[in-house]
Amino acid sequence: MQYWLMKSEPEAFGIDDLAGRPEQTEPWDGVRNYQARNMMRDEMKVGDPVFFYHSNCDLPGIVGIAEVARASYPDFTAFDPDDKHFDPKSNPDKPTWFMVDVKFVRKLQRTIGLQELKQQPELADLALVRRGNRLSIMPVSRQQWDFILGLE
DNA sequence: GCCAACGTTGGC
């Protein structure tokens, strides 16, 4: 089993939005970065636990837990000219972009802020706290996962 | 295949 962290801007789609969806599940569409795509397409399996991270907001940090509810399938928004994430070069017969479905598990009792995460020597290798990192999906080790939950 | 220009991310 692999653990993950996925970023989302709460103004666009936050943890409460996920909790309010039918079956508390939502396709993670719109990822247009190859590294992130590869992780969704090749490595994310049903049941994998996910930290839900709020970015670009007053208090950036981990706000909840989700899990992968459906493994990789083509991101249909890439084929919709009206969609914000339309990719004119993407071909439905040979899709470029993939997504997974993510299901709400629970909110954390408090937000574990980016600042706090950065202060932990145990998390020095976490991609999230490395300089200049812009990955929206990243792996989290079992040790990192347990440590972060211990901060809650 | 290089690299400058440009667009995006995301913390602050």
Add this chain to the structure above:
DNA sequence: GCCAACGTTGGC
């Protein structure tokens, strides 16, 4: 709103 970091694009 600013801007550093980084990915992508496209001319050559």
